[in-house]
Amino acid sequence: xxxxxxxxxxxxxxxxxSGTLSLHQQSVSFQxxxxxxxxxxxxxxxxxxxxxxxxxxxxxNMSWIDWYAESNGIKWVLSTEDGxxxxxxxxxxxxxxxxxxxxxxIDGVCDFLDLYGAIVQRLDTFxxxxxxxxxxxxxxxxxxxxxxxxxxxxxxIEKGSWVSEKIKNNTLNDEIDLLLA
Numbered sequence: 001x002x003x004x005x006x007x008x009x010x011x012x013x014x015x016x017x018s019g020t021l022s023l024h025q026q027s028v029s030f031q032x033x034x035x036x037x038x039x040x041x042x043x044x045x046x047x048x049x050x051x052x053x054x055x056x057x058x059x060x061n062m063s064w065i066d067w068y069a070e071s072n073g074i075k076w077v078l079s080t081e082d083g084x085x086x087x088x089x090x091x092x093x094x095x096x097x098x099x100x101x102x103x104x105x106i107d108g109v110c111d112f113l114d115l116y117g118a119i120v121q122r123l124d125t126f127x128x129x130x131x132x133x134x135x136x137x138x139x140x141x142x143x144x145x146x147x148x149x150x151x152x153x154x155x156x157i158e159k160g161s162w163v164s165e166k167i168k169n170n171t172l173n174d175e176i177d178l179l180l181a
Contacts, residue, residue, distance in 0.1 A: 028105035034141040043148035131171030
């Protein structure tokens with residue numbers, strides 16, 4: 001049985017993104033600003049659990065990802081003991097400089113590929129609709145982390161866990177056509 005996981009991410013207005021992450025019946029809503037690079041940090045942290053598999057040597061395989069807003073933030077903690085299940089903990093901080101203000105919003109275990117699939121599938125649709133050029137203009141700081149995104153998507157495809165979704169007339173296709181022209 002698949003674990004119910006959902007991930008939503010959108011750019012609300014220039015330099016500000018929002019969304020939600022849900023696992024089982026636990027959920028956290030977030031708003032992040034371009035003071036950090038949340039997608040880069042998230043995808044890099046996710047990739048590290050795959051490409052630096054410390055659990056194979058009996059070591060802790062864990063990634064910490066910090067996302068920041070104006071005064072608050074959230075911390076993702078991803079860990080795996082076997083590369084098949086991932087423990088996800090998300091802590092919301094009211095004050096990014098005071099960890100005692102943290103409240104655990106999500107704490108659970110799920111299938112590695114289910115979690116990665118939910119996040120990468122949403123970002124796949126997101127970047128196809130928005131395009132790389134529009135992303136950079138809307139985010140107003142960093143480029144979309146295409147390298148980590150493609151590494152994770154390739155991993156999901158190789159594991160037979162990718163559901164291809166065709167989006168007609170998407171911006172990313174137009175940008176690729178420009179590249180090939």
